[in-house]
Amino acid sequence: MNKNLCAGVSSFFILLFLFSLACAADKLRTGFGTLSGTHMVLYVAKEFGLYEKYDVTAEIVGHIPGAKALVPLLSGDAQVSHAAGPPFVSGTLAGNDVVIFLGLINTMPFCIVSHKDIAHPSQLKGKKLGVSTLGSSSDFSLRFGLKKLGIDPEREVTILALGDSAIRASAINNGMIHGGAFSMGETAVLRKFGHRVALDLSAAGIEYQATAAATTRTLLKKNRRALLNYSKAIIHGMSLMMSRKEETLKIMAKYLRIDNREAVEAQYEENVNKLYARKPYPTLNGVKAILENLAVKDERARMANPERFVELSIVRQLDESGFIDALYK
Numbered sequence: 001m002n003k004n005l006c007a008g009v010s011s012f013f014i015l016l017f018l019f020s021l022a023c024a025a026d027k028l029r030t031g032f033g034t035l036s037g038t039h040m041v042l043y044v045a046k047e048f049g050l051y052e053k054y055d056v057t058a059e060i061v062g063h064i065p066g067a068k069a070l071v072p073l074l075s076g077d078a079q080v081s082h083a084a085g086p087p088f089v090s091g092t093l094a095g096n097d098v099v100i101f102l103g104l105i106n107t108m109p110f111c112i113v114s115h116k117d118i119a120h121p122s123q124l125k126g127k128k129l130g131v132s133t134l135g136s137s138s139d140f141s142l143r144f145g146l147k148k149l150g151i152d153p154e155r156e157v158t159i160l161a162l163g164d165s166a167i168r169a170s171a172i173n174n175g176m177i178h179g180g181a182f183s184m185g186e187t188a189v190l191r192k193f194g195h196r197v198a199l200d201l202s203a204a205g206i207e208y209q210a211t212a213a214a215t216t217r218t219l220l221k222k223n224r225r226a227l228l229n230y231s232k233a234i235i236h237g238m239s240l241m242m243s244r245k246e247e248t249l250k251i252m253a254k255y256l257r258i259d260n261r262e263a264v265e266a267q268y269e270e271n272v273n274k275l276y277a278r279k280p281y282p283t284l285n286g287v288k289a290i291l292e293n294l295a296v297k298d299e300r301a302r303m304a305n306p307e308r309f310v311e312l313s314i315v316r317q318l319d320e321s322g323f324i325d326a327l328y329k
Contacts, residue, residue, distance in 0.1 A: 026226035027057045031064045031072050033083035034132040035164045035256065037185065037267030038105065038211050041276075042082065043255045044248055045237035054229040054236075068133075069214075073098055079219055080230060084137035085209025089290045092309045093300055099220065101311045102213035102231060103282035104238075105275045108201045109210055110141035111187040112149070114179040115172055116194035121149045124198065130162045130171050130180035137210045140293065142181035145199045166258075184274070185266035209286035210275075220311060231314050232323065235280065239327040241272045248272070279324050282310035 032039040042060055045051055051058040061078055064071065069083035070091040081088075082104070091098045114124055124146070131139040139161075143153040151157060160177060162168045165186050171177045173193055182190060184202050191197065213234065215227055241248045245268070253264045287306040294301035318324055 025052070025055045025057045026223060026229065027059070028080055028226055028230055029059045029061050029072075029078045030080040030082065030230075031061045031069070031078045032081070033064060033069055033136060033211075034138075036132075036183070037252060037256065037264075037271045038183075038275075039082050040248075040252045040255060040267075040271070041104070041234055041237045041241060044241050044251050045233045047247075047251050048237065048240055048244075050233040050236050050240075051230075054232040056226060056229045056233060058230065058233070070096065070098060073214065073216055080213055080215050080227075082211065082213050084135070084140065085212050085287060086137075086140055086290050086294075087135050088212060088214040089209075089287055089309050090135075090294060093291075093294065093298065093304060097216045097218055098214055099217050099311045100209065100212040100214045100282045100287070100309060101220070101227060101314045102234065102280045103209060103211075103277060103286070103310075103315075104213065104234075104280050105211035105271070106207060106277050106280075106283040106286050107210060107275065108137075108141050108144070108204065108206045108208040109183055109270065109275050110138060110145070110181040110201045111184065111197050112142065112145040112179065112199040112201065113172065113182045113187055113190050114196050114198045115175065115177075116196060117175075118178055118196065118198075121198040122151070124149070124179055125151055125156045127178035128158045128160055128176070130160050130168045130177040132163060132165070132168065133161045134159070137208075138181040138183075140208075140290070141201055141210075144293070145181065145201050149199055183267070183270055185263075185268075185270040188266050189263060206289065207283050207285035208289050209283055212282060217311075224314075228314055228317065231318060235318065235324060236327055238272070238276050238278070238280075241268075241276075245272075278328065279315060279319055281312055281315045281319075284310065 069081045069087045072078035146153040258264050284306040287309050291301045
């Protein structure tokens with residue numbers, strides 16, 4: 001074999017190797033906050049094979065409680081984290097490398113629910129109230145709502161971090177707590193047990209980054225393609241949740257470990273039909289609301305520009321290309 005032929009063969013295999021690397025699926029590990037219907041799109045995308053469809057190998061590494069949502073991003077244990085906006089905003093404010101690139105739920109989807117024995121919201125003073133985790137959307141919404149009711153969340157109530165929605169629902173039913181912030185679906189179920197809605201925050205139309213997907217700016221610069229393809233899978237998953245309801249309900253029941261169809265369907269109706277943003281741009285006004293709350297204790301938040309905390313270009317690219325609109329035709 002002459003030298004030219006050898007060189008040609010070698011070049012071919014080198015190009016083939018480089019091409020295979022370019023075509024290989026990007027690997028991402030992703031975590032999420034409290035186990036609830038809010039984050040079921042991650043599993044829907046998995047069950048419908050959407051990660052593979054968009055050349056992403058996504059490993060869902062489990063749920064990471066509220067305020068700790070930032071930890072796996074900074075440690076490198078996960079490349080994407082789905083959770084409430086506050087921990088990501090707080091992390092960026094503190095100088096950490098984190099940015100929100102998807103805004104899945106951009107409103108405050110909670111009700112302040114009081115125990116059936118509480119006749120008036122003012123009677124919540126001095127009582128124990130429950131949230132999923134400190135720093136979560138339920139925690140933020142509870143504190144926000146209590147202020148609207150004229151109750152100081154720092155001094156006039158005790159806020160307990162109890163975990164998943166099923167645990168909090170059991171706690172209020174058993175009288176362990178006298179209220180808390182619950183999703184609309186959870187509230188509908190609790191009302192059947194006689195508990196009362198002290199304040200419906202979901203009806204107020206308040207922009208708030210309730211559920212976001214965040215990554216690091218380092219990864220965004222290094223491998224934008226992976227995050228773009230991941231976003232395709234998530235956005236496509238949200239559209240299929242709407243068009244393939246029965247399959248979605250089975251997936252939700254499986255991962256939420258709920259065998260009550262009514263309870264699963266309540267979470268489906270809340271998230272899929274009411275809350276999920278069809279075009280999930282992060283909400284600048286929602287980030288501003290978080291900053292205003294943080295400014296009470298952190299002067300840095302008062303002067304911060306909301307644009308510093310989000311990356312809009314991923315969703316904008318998918319929007320302007322027609323990708324999102326095509327999913328709903």
